[in-house]
Amino acid sequence: MNPGMPQKLSLPGVKQVVAVASGKGGVGKSTVAANLAMALHMSGKSVGLMDADIYGPSVPIMFGLGKVDQNTTPFPIEKFGIRLMSMGFLIGTEQAMIWRGPKVAQAVQSFLAQIDWGTLDYLIIDLPPGTGDAQLTLSQSAPLTGAVIVTTPGEVSLIDARKGVKMFREVRVPILGIVENMSYFTDAAGTKTPIFGVGGGMKLALESNAPFLGELPIDPRVAQCGDAGEPMVRKYPDAPIAKSYVALAAAVDAAATAANASGLPAVEL
Numbered sequence: 206m207n208p209g210m211p212q213k214l215s216l217p218g219v220k221q222v223v224a225v226a227s228g229k230g231g232v233g234k235s236t237v238a239a240n241l242a243m244a245l246h247m248s249g250k251s252v253g254l255m256d257a258d259i260y261g262p263s264v265p266i267m268f269g270l271g272k273v274d275q276n277t278t279p280f281p282i283e284k285f286g287i288r289l290m291s292m293g294f295l296i297g298t299e300q301a302m303i304w305r306g307p308k309v310a311q312a313v314q315s316f317l318a319q320i321d322w323g324t325l326d327y328l329i330i331d332l333p334p335g336t337g338d339a340q341l342t343l344s345q346s347a348p349l350t351g352a353v354i355v356t357t358p359g360e361v362s363l364i365d366a367r368k369g370v371k372m373f374r375e376v377r378v379p380i381l382g383i384v385e386n387m388s389y390f391t392d393a394a395g396t397k398t399p400i401f402g403v404g405g406g407m408k409l410a411l412e413s414n415a416p417f418l419g420e421l422p423i424d425p426r427v428a429q430c431g432d433a434g435e436p437m438v439r440k441y442p443d444a445p446i447a448k449s450y451v452a453l454a455a456a457v458d459a460a461a462t463a464a465n466a467s468g469l470p471a472v473e474l
């Protein structure tokens with residue numbers, strides 16, 4: 206083990222720990238994480254969602270929650286059947302912006318070590334954008350089954366998503382697959398228009414030798430649902446993107462189960 210490496214924490218009650226990541230900001234990681242967690246729950250799994258974005262927590266807003274009284278509220282907080290933890294519950298979404306590096310790493314570690322997650326089939330971790338210390342610490346200290354990398358179809362997003370893949374590979378966390386978000390918009394006549402480019406997700410999957418988990422369309426209701434505090438897959442289960450989230454959950458479940466069964470050490474350097 207590397208002397209400088211953060212200690213790997215164990216979560217004995219949690220079967221699979223899956224990080225949702227991308228080197229790139231704003232590609233829809235948090236939205237994918239929330240809907241993936243929700244879709245896994247809707248398929249009968251017990252699920253937790255940990256918001257590792259300490260500077261810009263989005264889980265509270267996406268689940269219609271805010272800052273709570275830590276003295277009287279037990280964590281994680283349960284909403285729609287999912288166990289949630291976020292810095293936004295502790296200090297609000299605005300104040301989180303002023304925190305500094307080491308404190309951030311500590312906060313993420315304490316979410317893993319001190320929160321009683323109980324027994325879970327899945328703990329989904331929503332990572333902040335970038336491939337810096339916060340992401341690295343988490344990838345090394347959380348007992349990750351694997352990572353799902355989110356990208357948008359265009360070349361600019363790919364450059365950063367590639368860095369995300371590289372980071373996980375360096376710490377030997379399996380890439381469960383690549384998901385392409387905001388792939389196309391379908392108009393009222395049924396015509397699909399790719400707004401942000403074509404084929405980036407598949408390209409990244411091929412060059413990284415990782416499974417391609419699928420495309421998620423652009424749907425303005427996704428953003429509305431995020432702001433209104435109820436994940437799209439729960440609010441509009443019949444929408445095409447909701448079906449894509451359900452398919453994504455099944456693909457992630459299959460990939461995570463296979464990764465766990467292969468017995469690969471997640472982080473043994």
Ligand SMILES: Nc1ncnc2c1ncn2[C@@H]1O[C@H](COP(=O)(O)OP(=O)(O)OP(=O)(O)O)[C@@H](O)[C@H]1O
Pocket residue numbers: 229230231232233234235236237258261263332333334386387421422423424425426427428429431
């Ligand atoms: N498929 C989609 N269709 C329409 N809007 C979407 C879709 N996916 C995400 N969005 C919207 O795009 C915005 C960015 O998404 P989100 O916050 O999930 O990205 P992120 O990668 O987590 O960002 P950050 O890097 O800041 O953490 C949000 O307003 C979200 O509602």
Ligand SMILES: [Mg+2]
Pocket residue numbers: 234235236258263331332333334
């Ligand atoms: Mg986010």
